[in-house]
Amino acid sequence: MAINRRHFIASASTILATPFILKAHDALSSSGSVKVIAWGDYIQPNIADKFEKDTGINLELTTYGSNDEAESTIQANAGKGFDVIFPSITNSQGYTNASAPNGIYLKMLDMNKVNVDAIIPSFLRDSAALGGTFNGKQVLLPFDWGTEGITLNRSKMNISDSDLSYGDLWKPEAKGAAAFRQKSVLMGTGLYLDAIGKVPSNRMLDVYKSEDEARRIWGDVTKFILEHKDNFGAFWNNATEASSAFSEANCAIGQTWDTTGLLLNRENSDFVFRAPREGIITWLDSMGILSGAENTDQAYAFINFMLQPEVGGMFANNTGYNSAVVGAADFASDEFKRQFNEVYREDVLSNMWWWQADVPHFTPVRNEFVEIITNA
Structure with missing residues (x-):
């Protein structure tokens, strides 16, 4: 995958006219909650509070500090106990298991329920080669990238x-x-x-x-x-x-x-x-729904919430990572933009090494x- 400054700024600064979000009344499964397991710094209070306020869905959050920890947790629980996870996309093989539904503890995503237009197109396109698909079906969606x-x-x-x-x-x-x-x-x-x-x-x-x-x-x-x-x-x-x-x-x-x-x-x-x-060295993290998810509709609501440009900007400001959401750059702080420009010069963006x-x-x-x- 190649990134250049013109591509990043142009892609990240195009705002969608109508964000696609599932509200609580659209989530028809048995619970008004969604259980998310994510990197420790990903879902900070400002994002969690906004999600619950905007959707009416209760967020139950568990965190991890490494891909190894996430994979061992999901394998030990046979893909159950959580709805949404944020793996590095290259680590999808860590969720495979002969005993899992379809051979992997990740659901085959219904792309009709995902606002795929919110994802920078090149990231979605290249996600298949990096581990985002399994047996030809999308199981992980690009969410953010960093180095x-x-x-x-x-x-x-x-x-x-x-x-x-x-x-x-x-x-x-x-x-x-x-x-x-x-x-x-x-x-x-x-x-x-x-x-x-x-x-x-x-x-x-x-x-x-x-x-x-x-x-x-x-x-x-x-x-x-x-x-x-x-x-x-x-x-x-x-x-x-x-x-x-x-x-x-x-x-x-x-x-x-x-x-x-x-x-x-x-x-x-x-x-x-x-x-x-x-x-x-460059990595791409992703979002997916676990095979044992009990709150599938709420999981899609959460994913689409995270794919809003404003939320992508909040995430970038909170963590320093780079959102894969179209339009997120318009909501990034001046400090984030300053640091991005200091680090990611054109010569750096043209010489990335991808996991x-x-x-x-x-x-x-x-x-x-x-x-x-x-x-x-």
Whole structure:
């Protein structure tokens, strides 16, 4: 998927004339509630309150901090107990199960009940290749996108935007001060080692080709990381831990989600989030309805509520992530727009590295190397 500034601004700033929302009286199932399980920072009070006020539907919210946590929860409950979920779209394979209806704990969506015109067309178009469909049917809808790059405290490590690299995590001046999520640093450091010709990997895309290639590449990347383990400052696995790596563990540099650096920057301008020259790692999150959902009509009402431009803008302002809703940019704050323009220059948008749809060997092999790094 390719994004450029003109495409993003043009797509995100076109407002729909008539938002399509199911009201409470349209939700004919047995309950006036909807049970949502989402990332911890996604459904903040201003969004929850507006949903309940606008629809009359009671929102029951459960949160998680990682895709692994979400997948294990749904697998353990056989797709029951919740109505709507927000997985990363590339992780749809984590919801497959031979015992699940149709082989997956996600419903085949009735696209006639979804305001699909509210989604930026290129995201919806490309969602199939990234994991949004199962057996040719749409199971996940694009909702928002964001990135992993470098959060940097420039009062401690003053590296220019043009020189910034994933390899900077391993510089001598980052000793004991580098923060990262183990499964992500395997990819970021891999991109760096590929760029300098030390571990060829076709920009890390070859780890998806076969188990043998994944083991070769991640094995060499892990060896390099362990040779620089004195730089380990903090591991993180969710947004709170990523922020704490800087605010409490005093890390100077880290490979983090964009929202980590952007929110730190709002409090202290010494912190910046920037794209490494090897390419910023990009993800696409989604919304879907679980196979065991008991409140299906309310679930569609919730999805269509979240696809309103105003709500997309509220979400972006709350989190720092980028909405996939047409027109959401018109409701984003000036601060959000400033940060977007600082980070996502045209050269950055043309050099994004997208997480690919998971293949069967990917997660179990990667987890082996994550464990090696963790135990180091």
